[in-house]
Amino acid sequence: MAKASIIEEKRWFRWLILLIISMLMFGSYYVYDAMSPINDYIQTEMKIDNTKFGLLATFYSLPNLLFLVVVAGFLLDRIGVRKAGTLYAFLILFGSLLTTIGAGRSFVLMLVGRAVFGIGSEAAILVTNKVLARWFKGRELGFAFGLNITVMRLGSILALNSAAQISNTFGSWRYALWVGTAVTLVSFLMFLVYLMIDRNVDSAIEGGNEEKITIGDIRKLGSAFWLISFLCVTFYSAVFPFTVHAPRFLQKKFNMSPAMGGQYTSYIMTASMIFTPILGLLVDKFGRRGRMMIVGSLMIIPAHLLLGLTRVHPAVGFILLGCAFSLVPAALWPAVPILVREKFLGTAYGIIGWVQNIGLTIFPFLAGWLVDQSGDDVVQGYSNMEWMFASLSIAGLVFAIMLLVVDKRHGTGLELPTSIAQAKADETMGQ
Secondary structure (H helix, E strand, C coil): CCHHHHHHHCCCHHHHHHHHHHHHHHHHHHHHHCCCCCHHHHHHHHCCCHHHHHHHHHHHHHHHHHCHHHHHHHHHHHHCHHHHHHHHHHHHHHHHHHHHHHCCCCHHHHHHHHHHHHHHHHHHHHHHHHHHHHHHCCCCHHHHHHHHHHHHHHHHHHHHHHHHHHHHHHCCCHHHHHHHHHHHHHHHHHHHHHHHHCHHHHHHHHCCCCCCCCHHHHHHCCHHHHHHHHHHHHHHHCCHHHHHHHHHHHHHHHCCCHHHHHHHHHHHHHHHHHHHHHHHHHHHHHCCHHHHHHHHHHHHHHHHHHHHHCCCCHHHHHHHHHHHHHHHHHHHHHHHHHHCCHHHHHHHHHHHHHHHHHHHHHHHHHHHHHHHCCCCCHHHHHHHHHHHHHHHHHHHHHHHHHHHHHHHHHCCCCCCCHHHHHHHHHHHHCC
16 A cells, blocks of 8 residues: 555544654653753762763763764664664663663763763654654644644653652652653653554555665755754754753852742743644644744844843743744744655754754853853853853854745745645655
8 A cells, every 4th residue: 555545544543643652752851851950969969060060961962973863864764663763762761771870870871871862862853753744744744743842842841840849859869860761661662552553554654665765865955954954953052052051040140949940941841832833833824934933043042142141030031932942943843844855854854963963962061161161150151151052043043044045046835835835845856
């Protein structure tokens, strides 16, 4: 049975697939963000500074600088979702377990665990994106990506609001990490459920009907794709590394408790969780992806400047960050299947992940280093950190504007509704 007819016959099925496959990243995001609210506890007990704490985020991304995430995407396109996805989901679980075992005992083991966890997590994102593109291509693609982001952000929100409370309740921050590992175990089991309920469809699709990508095909990716990649690295580098340090920043500058600092940081994820699916629906209906990315990139600049340079209540800056973090992802991720042939998607998302991980490797460490360089004037150190994030945001705005210019010049379809844009892309690319 042809792939298109399989998916058409099981249209209702894709919503169940969406829910289950999104749980894989729910666990990953929970573990990634669980350390931020207990930053102060970790630094105190393990006798590390802000720079070394930033390494926990840096080591998450560091292995992917060695093109591992690109290799993961290429492998996904070659061997399929079932085999590659199982491997990547297991690495998430194993990496989280190593980090938890090393907590309070060996900082080196924690770093190794975060590296393994990062390899699996970034690779698993590619699996999720390819599955969603397969089932929602040309239909409710923006809405589907938005709902997936909602589930992922829910993992971040729960982590940011629970990690400090778990630590306080049980008397040790290690328990927060054990809870995170338990969550990744549940996510791994949910992925196995996905494989069982979808095995007939996957077998038909991956049993020889899909074209196999070659390394030479990477050259066929266009300028719009590369601009999206550059926008991705600058935008996300101004958000995720900030959330790593944000709870302690709020403690030191605004005298918040660790729990309150985590709660405020979670507002960024809460806004994204609520508004990204709504914006995804609007993208599907009206298009305007390029303009949405410009607006989102613009909003993040004053957010960081307000937080770093003024005493304006931090809620204002965090609301702006939350709005920006809804606009850009709602437009960016569903744009890739419009720009790239389906057989390239795993590799394309892998390349974007690799570029993104350059920023996620450098900037958590650099942010912590900027704070430490201020000595006793921690508030000034955090102001310097925010200047860095604002500069990244300006670079992202430039890339977003260039992307819209390329779309108008070459007619890539970014500004069109999803069904029209995908039909145009399929005709152009011969799919």
